[in-house]
Amino acid sequence: AQSVSQHNHHVILSEAASLELGCNYSYGGTVNLFWYVQYPGQHLQLLLKYFSGDPLVKGIKGFEAEFIKSKFSFNLRKPSVQWSDTAEYFCAVKSPGGWGNTGKLIFGQGTTLQVKP
């Protein structure tokens, strides 16, 4: 079965520190990859996505992610975090045209990021 694994469950950083959150998926076919963020008390928002082309994608708020096909990975990075980045981060995978062609997303377990001021 398809799955998404996020290795870091809870990350604590100080402001200005660099961030990297790991995401691996298990599916051999073509995938679309996403990172979502959920700020406290708010709904899920899309940070960035990868469909095709340049494997290094840039998203909102200074976030970027790199798709490494050989490693089935899509890690999220930010060079310098801010207190306002404190949130829950979810990696998700979609199979275009696959999995019943419903476009459904499979989510990772989520990573709680706490940034200390």
Place this chain on the structure above:
Amino acid sequence: GAVVSQHPSRVICKSGTSVKIECRSLDFQATTMFWYRQFPKQSLMLMATSNEGSKATYEQGVEKDKFLINHASLTLSTLTVTSAHPEDSSFYICSARYGGEQYFGPGTRLTVT
């Protein structure tokens, strides 16, 4: 654009009663909507895929007779939790597919007492 709303935002009900949650796409039409369940500090678990004008597709392990989904129009899908029990208490989130992406609603906190 691409705003999804849910109503109610939170609801408390007694064990054995049914609760209906609405999911609306406000500024676009969505032939496909999704219903998720999120437990505290955990990920979103897809419950079912709702297709306008047809039956919903449920994920393995989700009781379709307990979680009734109706997608009667291109802007509205409803999830009814029938004969709710305390273990159904959770955060329910819907999303609507538009332009190759999913847009999420703010969620509904259900508490069954």
